[in-house]
Amino acid sequence: MEEIESEDEEDDQILPDLPNAEEYDEIRMRCAPNPNGPWHMGHARMPAVIGTYAEEYDGEFIVRFDDTDPETKRPLLWAYDEILEEVEYLGFEPADVYRASDRLEIYYDHARDLIEKGGAYTCSCSGEEFSDMKNSGEACPHRDKDAETTMAEFEAMIDGEYDSGEMVLRVKTDIEHKNPALRDWVGFRIIDTPHPREEAEEYRCWPMLDFQSGVDDHLTGVTHIIRGIDLQDSAKRQQFVYDYFGWEYPEVIHWGHVQVDEYDVKMSTSTIRELIEDGELDGWDDPRAPTLPSVERRGIRGEAIVDAMVELGTSTSNVDLAMSTVYSNNRELIDDDADRYFFVREDHVDFTLAGDHPEEAHPPVHPEHEDRGTRDIDAGNRVRVEAEDVPEDGERIWLKGFGCFRRDGETFEYAGDDISAVRDEGVDVIHWVPADTAVLTRMRTIHGDQIGYAEPGFRDTEEDEMVQFERVGFVRVDDHEESDESVAYFAHE
Template structure:
């Protein structure tokens, strides 16, 4: 690296070390600052092997200062960081705002997924926030599958268990699991009670006809039916005697309400398509979501509801039903949508499914898919996603979540415990929509030096020891790391070598040639005993070679391929080790 870059790296290291020491009121550690440092300065990543050595003396200097001196120095380097620390000192201990009228031990919330497919990443926000509120208030939460639309949002039978697995992956467990399609008789009973209360009527108007009346603020001619007739026609709906679109049950609201969407809304409709669940496929009279959800929220004693700002009308519709039954409506928190960067695929269950069916994606856990199953397979911890989602809060404005934030949180969780290994990339099979940087490898004879290289398992934990890599007669390097004729590189864990006629010859140079910035540090693998690797990334499938010790790891283990990034071991395919790229 040149002098200008090194000076910038040193300045950024000092800034992050000071911030870390002041924030935690303890000595700054290399492992704690590497994630934020690399996250804010992605151009530093290719020097990841060299930075810990640069950081050591700087951290020693920072840790020798008292807090007042650290604060003065940070204010000189980065006044905004001081303001950030002061703001953090003033904030409540909880990242989320208080729930309105919440009492410890009484808060009950719900996630209400439509099981029409596995969850995309946006879905993770609800269980992350609700699970966090449960822990904060010593409350409970319900997972209720709102699966009463067997036609337009047809349930996927595999999604029920997958969604529960996603909630578990995020670190939470529902206190109760319900399927709305098991509760049709409950909804029918409450519809009958609503009819008795004069709050519902059967309507056979065509959709366009009723829409014209509603928009004009005029009552439907069926609105004045006597309760006996309404009961008879509703029972005929329950018995499946009407075809789809022939009859509905409407909640009687205010036909002149200023918001036409609230005027005499549909509570039940006929659907000819059988439900995919065997326990529910005989039913043809199905509740609309606003009716079903409103009834269930009351019966399951939900105290607080979080829903999208676009669903404000749902609470207003349901309030009419609650008024007929003299029920108290739960507290409601509305929030904006969350947008997540880095993905080319829309965060829509139906769109993802279409891409899978078309063969554009290999499945719900394809690394290009913006799904919970995908990030789990890549080795990202659910805790990292929860932390990032909770920090978004519950604002009514739409919010953006950068995946780099998730990566930084995950790096904090895994960096300290993840072994380092060498991986030399040889080729990339790009996805049709991918644009990865090309890579290639070169094999060069090597002479002199030790027979076995002994780089550390983890640069910050010498007590974990070293890994032994037999050198052999030749080594593989990435082509970009090949030294020019007469130039030197430092093979990490081995030492300095010079290119002499496309032969690498060991020199007697000491580590000072690296610390002085004269010789770059590169990773490598032995040509004879290296392990073939296939790594799935968001841009394409990378193939290459890893050091022999990679064979020691089992599926789900994580490693950090030095100067490449973290990866999860997925399995073995013959001699090839299959991995999924986690993040830098």
């Protein structure tokens, strides 16, 4: 029995083993977003994977907002909480939440330390000047400054005595390092634009990512870092700081970029924001936007996304996430609970009913759960079907849950309720709605809105409920009240 359980557990672990996990008492990882907007699908990968690792290793993870650039990557104040909600939506809870903009004094103290150790110098070269020297392996004239001068100038940076661009603090690495990306990088610079957070609005001297993140990873006990290949030189840069302080660098995993298919909109926070500002998207949760608020509104469960992300693994090459995988996961989660309804899309055609047909139709609420009973649809005098489903004149069609009809021009003549017409004679089964009482419904999809008509009982569904429009797909009920049309968000087939 024990053996079986342990085997099962092994099967459950899809992610590759964490490097040197056994050397740490407790695994602790971090998710370090920049709060400059809500998350898109790609952002879900980090909490999905480190949250899963935390579960597998009985460890924990933290969220740390790396909000150290009030200007070019200006944080949005509401994005902090929004992102935390998205982590929750994905089904995870961080052990701690930090904001780098709360921690400036900590970074300053470490910078002072570093200066005393001779590991940093203030530099007033222009970016271009320095870049030229650096690329030819030459030290700039400021490199040999004594620690006292550097310290005084660094304090002046903190005190706001320089304008943006006038002075930076560089970490002294190896000016002749064969990889030019590692040579004497900037640790602190001046930004004139105040930080949007009240708590941080007075600061002008801001650490760069490599300094801030390097210090914080150590101070917050991070044992394993996952980051993108765009940051593959970061560990090597930060290693110089760690060496000055005598710290051990955490384990690092680099992964490639993730792309998501299906969407017409590029997956980038700035692109999405522009489209919203231009009015092309209704907001961050527009179904056409590849964002987490959007997929949540469509009724995709966080778990479906997490499973798909975890399956992507942590390879260093770029990967494409097929939304079909997410949909497949989600279908499995929701199918059992999703009641069935009819929904006739544009273009539609109406037919007058003729003959001795029953007044009501009684299709099952869910084909696999008879106990949930049937819907009762009063057919009225006319039914509405999709143009694509209209049979040739004179041919029969089976209105699902209702009965067989033969088309005669613009009328449907009742042709009985003998199911053998379907089973043995090949009559097609289609969905339909009563034309006069159907519920006008806007179905919002990833490729734009679609108008249609739901059966009357759809009015009684509750907001947030997942239902299946038979032969159309699964949707999340969004709203019945706001306008004269009901609104549903299309999830997937």
